[in-house]
Amino acid sequence: MNTACVILAAGLGKRMRSRLAKVLHPVLDRPMLLYPVELALRLRCRPVVVVAGHQEETVRQLLGGRFGAGVRVVRQWPPRGTGHALLMARPALPRTGRLLVLCGDVPLLTAAEVARLRRGARDTAVAFLTARLSDPSGYGRVVRDGRGEVLRIVEHADAGAAERRIDEINTGVYLLDLAFVHSTIGALRAGNAQREFYLTDLVAEARKRSRAVAGIEVDDAELVLGINTRLELARAEEILSARLARALSRRGVTIHQPSSTRLCADVRAGRDSEILPGCQFSGRVRLGRGCRIGPYAVLRDCAVGDGASIGPFCVLEDCVVGKDARVGPFSRLRPGAVLGPEVHVGNFVEVKKSRLGRGSKANHLTYLGDAVVGRGVNVGAGTITCNYDGTHKHPTVIEDGAFIGSDTQLVAPVRVGKNAVIGAGTTVTNDVPAEALAVSRVKQTHVPGYARRRRR
Ligand code: UD1
Ligand code: CA
16 A cells, blocks of 8 residues: 655754754754655655745755655645644645654654554554653653553643653654545644644544554654754764664674764775774765774765775865775865875875875875876875965876975976976976976085084
8 A cells, every 4th residue: 555654844843942943953964854754765655745834945955955856845834733734735645545644853763663653553544653751741642541542642731630640652653544634634623722733633533433543652762752952862863873883883894982983874884894983974985895994083975995094083075095095193185085095195194186096105294285196106294285376276297106305395287297206395386307306495505613603
């Protein structure tokens, strides 16, 4: 049977105390809303409809950019309750089949919980996931009769003292019969403490029509409950990162002290790679086999080849590191850095939009920007490509086998030919022919006895 999905995401999320709508807050580096949306897509729900209100335009751009027509956004403004949100989505929904309803703030929910809901939802008009909490305050309570049948959900604001003692709460994850939704959603009334249209009133409505209802309890409430505060957001990131760490370890990656490392959702790593404590990944990170990363390395959008190591305190962004390359400690690879195999980049070396060929080395205190460096080049300590004239960036080309002496400035655009040697302290302003030596410094002179005379 076809399952449609509606994701409720129109609320602001007051308890975040933010200008940014709650569902747009990043969780492990991507907006919270993407998690339930991607789950719905992975479960092959059709259509997937997101109800947006606060910062609807941003939500549209986010989802349009990622999923195009694969996700529909409908507007709910002003937000007048979860039932009203579903009412706004109704025109986009098929007449029959099932409807999965999720909230935009449940990044930890997995297919396993949805499967559990499905199993418990045979022939029901309304099935929903529940949880038992030691502190249920704020949540809708599940009211059952003496035989354990669900009678209704009562919101905290509307609950009496006895109902408030109920510790079973509604998580806000539902599987609904679409025909039932179409025939009842328009009849919801806002006669309650919050003057809102409650989606949860569909439970009592189903009972009134003698339709079956199932409240299905989950084991781990934390995974199904929405994020309301920044503290809960931080906790969700920990849980997600730990989940990713477990998945990587199962594939043969060692993560030393996973509690201190922050992974990203789009991470892959090959066998026998090791991630040392305190690393932070974001964007799309690809590690080959047998890599060694960290401790304390920051990687965003990069690919690291087999056997490469990224040492302590390196910052890598939008770059590629070749097989068996060695980076760090204290290296910075900026966007467009492409290191070939067996390249060494050492401490306080910054590389931007530059390629380094196989086996080339820049081990100390160097800036390489807009450079194409061949194979087997040695870049001495303190080498600078002067790539910027105040208006434009210019390229530097260093051909295979060249030796760049320490404290060299390469004033771009400039080319150093194959196997050429640059003497230490040289300012290179003209192209250097292959096999030549270039020296530009002033000849050294001595003043005999100068120091002694000065002391007198
Ligand atoms: C809702 C449930 C409550 C449950 C709790 C679980 C109702 C009436 N109550 O509580 O039983 O225990 O979730 O977290 O449904 N939203 C809209 N439009 C609106 C209002 C809300 O899209 O007009 C969205 C929010 O963006 C959010 C979700 O619906 O993603 C839940 O809203 P929220 O206000 O957090 O939940 P409650 O109404 O407090
Ligand atoms: Ca509310």
